Amino acid sequence: EIVLTQSPGTLSLSPGERATLSCRASQSVSRYLAWYQQRPGQAPRLLVSGASTRATGIPDRYSGSGSGTDFTLTISRLEPEDLAVYYCQQYSNSVTFGGGTKVEIK
Amino acid sequence: EVQLVESGGDWRQPGRSLRVSCVASGFNFGSYAMHWVRQVPGKGLEWVSGITWNSDNKAYADSVKGRFTVSRDNANNSLYLEMNSLRAEDTAIYFCVKDQFGSAWNYFDYWGQGTLVTVSS
Secondary structure (H helix, E strand, O other), X not given: OOOEEEEOOEEEEOOOOOEEXXXXXXXXXXXXXXXXXXOOOOOOXXXXXXXXXXXXXXXXXXXXXXXXXEEEEEEOOOOHHHOEEEEEEEOOOOOEEOOOEEEEEO | OOEEEEEOOOEEOOOOOEEEEEEEEOXXXXXXXXXXXXXXXXXXXXXXXXXXXXXXXXXXXXXXXXXXXXXXXXXXXXXXXXXXXXXXXXXXXXXXXXXOOOOOOOOEEXXXXXXXXXXXX
């Protein structure tokens, strides 16, 4: 099973700041990696697929990068609505999720 | 508009069975793989099971293999998860999830709101 490790566990930033979230895979997943946002009380929502392709309707403040084992989700200018837990998911070999990064807005 | 509506979540004692369902609308259900993903309230996401568009391929997480069975009815746009020999650790919100493609496993572009399954004595 491919294990995804997300860091940090919690990120606390002010509006307008840049958030950098990391996802590391235990073995290469090529670019078969997606990111999801889960706001409080809601179901997860797809943000990025193929490591860097934004889903329909996702603002360009969100960007994904990486390949192989190291991936990053960047939120360029934090807004209050970005308060959420963010999960990475690999679909190279079956499906597994990372443990999540919680983004708090100061 | 794509909609995935789960139902059937309930309370069961350990060792008992439960079936949860999902009705889909707003897309050609029979063309896409579907999945169940669960989440213990306040915790992370766990993929449970997936089924290809024509039911030829089904897969399960090790934690539920041999106890859970996924199925679908394309004529009625429905997805099911039959859960047997339930354990306390199966307690979670179960999400019905649409795959981006029909075969194999990919990323998930639509999620339902979930149905809560509670297993306790």
